[in-house]
Amino acid sequence: MKKIFDYFATKNLMLLALIWGVIAGVVFGERLAFLQPVGNAFINLMQITIFPYIVVSLIVGLGKFEPDQVRSILLKAATVMLSLWGIGLFVIWCFAFTLPKHDAGTFFSTALISAKQDIDFVARYIPSNPFASMAEGNVPALVIFCIALGMALMGNVRKSSLLNILDVVGEGLSVISKKVVKIFPIGIFAITASSAGTMSIEQLSTLQVYLVLVILLGLFLMFVFLPMLVAALTPVKYHELIDVARNALITAFTTGNVFITLPVITEGIKSYMHKNNIADAKSDHIAEVLVPIAFTFPSLGKLTTLIFVLFAAWLTGHEATLSDVPNITISALFSYFANVHIAIPYMLETVRVPADTYQLYLAMSVISAKFVSPTTVVYIVAVAFLSIFYVRKQISFKRAKSILYFSLIAGILPACMLTAYTVNSMLLQNTNNADDIIANMVVSDKVPEHVLNHVPKAYEGGKLSLTNISVIKKRNLLRVGYIADNVPFSYFNHNDELVGFDISLAHKLAEDLGVQVEFIPFNKPQLTEYLNKGYFDIAMSGLEINLDDIEKVLFTDPVLELQLALVTLDHRIKEFQTLEDLKAHQSLDFATIEYQALLGKEFKRNKHYALTNIDSYRDFFTNPEKFDALLISAEAGFAWTMFYPDFGVVVPEGVKTKYPTGFAVAKRHSDLANYLNAWLDIRRANGKVQEVYDYWILGKGSRPYVRRWSVLDDIILEKSVTKD
Structure with a gap:
């Protein structure tokens, strides 16, 4: 036991801090959230020397070489990186194809209608102002500048004076880094304890399939493929490489930040x-040059985040196929030259997934970075070692251990793939399908209600056609018209309860009036007739405010602004990606319930477009062969595809048609409309409308909340309460 303690105390203080941080987080839970600023302070402290270190190491490392040496070194380093990219991408695709079949579907994504973010490779890699690049944290541009300056100094006969000064600066920066590393276990503990204490169970369960993939992929790359490949081809032993990377691995795992390592x-x-007496000036310079270069160019750590892109495509029903491999692979290699936070939204668009699925990545990045960042660390170490021994001509495939390690890599890869498939298949069996989630959503804060499936005979005489707030309060009943199958605005859940965005607002309105609520069904063509005859007081069901209806009924101010989209079978989505794709069709038949006033002129101009009215959205989904696509709001389209996962939503590029929705009252009831407008203003101001939107349209909180578990709360305190 003493030997174990001594090992931790002398060589693995960071690992010890990591372990104690996890233990503290599990025991004390959210009480340790206050430690997060302490951890952030240590990260900033580590970053003090990084940019100067890159500048000094690259300029000095390259400046000390002869021009012909640099060309050879960079060419061999490029060969190493290209080889690792090729094999690494093959491994990533192997894991991507282990995703099991599932019931796809997701809630509306706000970024579906946002402008595409193009990557400006020129701005990232060609520094017009290197000092601005340093201030903005643009590492690729800074590296290019330093490489250019370092190579320019190679043939300069007076370079020694400058290089000596930079050498001294570099030694000073190294001393600072070593001093900071000594106290960094404090930061490791603070970051780990706060993360382990505040991470919710919901965060872990939401994207558990992705977590299984990224964890197994990361472990395979950092502990099997990369170290075994280096051990197979170079004199470096497996455990020696792990020992070299140990402190950087722990720091990257804890902070999720490779830059500071x-x-x-x-x-x-x-x-x-130096320890193994195989060092020379050239190997030191190669390490100083290649470490920042390997960090700047796409690393296998960065490329592992491609697994999230492929997972997001699978999650939303747009899973990649073998035919997509070349296009996605080439796009990934070029896009990952940029920052990963730019590359991922770009890649999401490449695989036809709404770019705001990136929000899921951000939500899980706290966990996924624990494996992505250490993978990058091992990748950088592997590139450096392989390049150094390649330059020294000590790369060999003929060693006995080469056969052993290559055999282990070839055997462990399929084992990890099988594990990923098996575990994820088991997890999916215990996970609610997309339709279960939306079909089990409920209205909170309900008032007493009556949900009818017809118009009562008593209302047909027109006796209730005159109404206002006073009348509604006097009769103690608010009568609301609804469309029965208008997901997510008004629909019946699994318990046969009437729910939805507008239904939730109707209950809130009735609560504020202090009355009960009654829901009366109608179809869209009946809106004007039913309101004017007084069958209900207000129509609330995601109603489009259009030029035709405003002449017949009185609408409130817009409640929502929705984006017009198309819903079609998954395999046909590519046919509707752009306006040009739409025009390429000789004829198209669109199903719709609304939008005649909104799109009538457009369809008259384009004779090859046909617009067919249907009674219910469900008519389209149950008979998709009758139509090419369904015209519907993107918000509603996503909700419907959760019930029917064989369909997908697309907003053709270049089509940004939006329209408002609101509540409707009879033309003569202006006082009621004024009250509703004032009520909406109040409820927007206090956040109620946004809260309802987040729940019913974006799906936030659609899964039941699970209280954060901790030993102190759930075991120690509960036992003390039981004793009392």
Whole structure:
């Protein structure tokens, strides 16, 4: 036991801090959230020397070489990186194709209608102002500048004076980094304890399939493929590589930040070479040059986030096929030259997934970074070692251990793939399908209600055609017209309860009036007749405010602004990606319930478009062969595809048609409309309308909340309460 303690105390203080941080987080839970600023302070402290370190190490490392040496080194390093990218992407695709079949579907994504974010490779890699690049944290542009300056100094006979000064600066930066590393276990503990204490069970369960993939993929790359490949081809032993990367691995795992580990990685490689008496000036310079370069270019760590893109496509029913592999792979290699936070939204659009699915990535990045960042660390170490020994001509495929390690890699890969498929299949069996989630949503804060499936005979005489707030309060009943199958605005859930966005607002309105609520069904063509005859007081069911109806009924101010979209079978989505795709069809038949006033002129101009009215959206989904696509709001389209996962939603590029929705009253009831407008203003101001929108349209809170578990709360305190 003493030996174990001594091992932790002398060599693995960071690992010890990590372990104690997890234990503290599990025991004390959210009480340790106050430690997060402490951890952030240590991250900032580590970053103090990083940019100067990159500048000094690259300029000095390259400046000390002869021009012909640099060309050879960079060419061999490029060969190493290209080889690792190729094999790594093959591994990523192997894991992507382990995703099991599932019931696809998701809630509306707000970024579906946002402008596409193009990657400006010129701005990222060609620095017009290198000092601005340093201030903005633009590492690729800074690296290009330093490479250019370092190579320019190679043939300069007076370079030694400058390089000596930079050498001294570099030594000073190295001393600072080492001093900071010594106290960094405090930061490791603070970051781990606060993360382990505040991470909710819901965060872990929401994207558990992705977590299984990214964890197994990360573990395979960092502990099997990369170290075994280096051990198979170079004199470096497996455990030696892990030992070199250990401190950087722990730091990257804890902070999710690879940038701050670069000095640690460089010093670790140089220390190994000197310790084994195989170091020379060239190997030191290669390490100083290649570590920041390997970080700047797409690493296998960065490329593992491609698994999220492929997972998001699978999650929304747009899973990639073998025919998509070349296009996605090429797009990934180029886009990941940029920052990962730019690359992922770009790649999501490439695989036809709404770009705001990126929000899911952000939500899970706290966990996924624990494996992505350490993978990047091992990748950088592997690139450096392979390049150093490639330059020294010590790469060999003929060692006995080469056969052993290659055999292990070839055997462990399918085992990890099988594990991923098996675990995820089991997880999906215990996960609610998309239609279960939306079909089990309920209205909170309900008032007494009466849900009718017809218009009562008593209302047909027109005796209740005159109404206002006083009349509604006097009769103690608010009568609301609804469309029965208008997901997510008004529909029946699994318990046969009438629910939805407008139904929730209707209950809130009735609560504020202090009355009960009665729901009366109608179809869209009946709106004007039923309101004017007084069958109900207000129509609330995602009603489009259009030019035809405003002449016949009185609408409130807009409640929502919706985006017009198309719903079609998944395999036909590519046919409707752009306006040009639509025009390429000789004829198209669109099903619709609304939008005649909104799109009538457009369809008259384009004779090859046909617009067919249907009675219910369900008519389209149950008979898709009759139509090419359904015209519907994107918000409603996503909700319907949760019930019918074989369908997908698309907003053709270049089509940004939006329209308002609101409540409707009879033309003569202006006082009631004024009250509703004032009520909406109040409920917007206090956040109620946004709260209802978040729940019914975006699906926030659609899964039941599970209280954060901790030992102190759920075991110790509960036992003390039981004793009392």
